[in-house]
Amino acid sequence: MNWFSKFLTSTVGRKVVMSLTGLFLISFLLVHCSINALMFLNDGGLFFNEAAHFMATNILIRTIEIFLFLFLIIHILQSVAITRQNMKARTISYSGTSSTATSKWYSRSMGILGSLILVFLVIHLKDFFISSRFTDHLGLDNNGTPDMYSEVKEAFQNPAYAMIYIFSMIVLAYHLLHGFQSAFRSLGIYHKKYTPVIEFLGIAFSIIVPAVFAAMPIYFLLKK
């Protein structure tokens, strides 16, 4: 397996790892976002609670969840390794006017954007994931399902908390705007026919998914 470890530590291989784990996280975002969108149904959160309960208890989902955390950790560790390697490759920067004209700011700031998302994730997991999964303070809704909806509603009716969420979703949008199409490039996928489609999907995904997430705190704030 020497060849494989060499692959994983080469500059090309490291990016392949970033790309594959990133694409998995993107697929997770799609599922998460779709389920959260159920909150906008006007049923007092009954359907959302059912879906959330299913996701929290289904054995297949729980297994995938282990991989989700594993891939998230690999994505973070690999990004630290890449950033360190890249910073070592150029220790002196230019003093002339910077070359902002030649690349997008968010493509150069993936590490910072990613770190902000990590801070957000810590807050997010502490408040929603850990509190719902490992404590039993959730009430029951009219159907007798754990009432995640009320938990979310209560949290987002705090304007400061809602602002943190909305800001984090803007950060996520920029991270995705570069990451989505960059993931395909790192895998060597680049084609006159398909690349424009991937780029379009990337832009659409980076706007729609964070927008749906950000719509939740706005929705509950307005409902207050």
Add this chain to the structure above:
Amino acid sequence: MRLTLKVWRQKNKSDKGGFETYQLNNVDTHASFLEMMDVLNEQLIEENKIPVAFDHDCREGICGACSMVINGRPHGPLKGTTTCQLHMRHFNDGETVTIEPFRANAFPVLKDLVVDRTSFERIQQAGGYVSIGTGSAPEANNIPINKNDSDKAFDAAACIGCGACVAACKNGSAMLFVGAKVSQYALLPQGHPERNERVLNMVAVMDEEGFGGCTNTGACEAECPKEISVANIMRLNREYISAKLSVEKE
């Protein structure tokens, strides 16, 4: 035109170096950037000062010897142009122009604006060639090559190995250069027998030399004087992944 030049001066590899400011009062707008540097050096010699060292050779935009980062941009502000083909009419009277060497740890500064780019040569030596005796030019139609592929190979082969991609990249990555060199052979049948070993060896040396990794910002393509496409980096990734998976023994 009058120019104020802020030029990086460094005695040798171990010197810390710093900026010196010079005044040029009579710059011809028709002069190339290197000719303007010649005028500066003549002025310095007359003042009994040491002239600024910089790399140059053909001064026709094809050899890849000239370098320099002008106002923060490798080969200056003009698209698809080497420093030697950049003319002073693209600057404004009274402007301050900052001139620095290419910055990357794999390109150590030797003196003033001259950097050591032999790391590129070591990458080339690792596989940037076809190791068969080609003899004289063969019959043109013996090996049919798709026009689209031959055009792409030719575009990749236009890389002059100047290192502007490395200088432009925030990661000091050499992937546009290596991508172009790998692509020009990967696209042609003559390069196929050695394609796997080529890409594995060239990437290995690229990493050993301390170049960073590509994060797809696209700055290299924007600064490349030969406008080499980032599609070559994607091809490098593709070639590398497929070589890793298919080669039995490395």
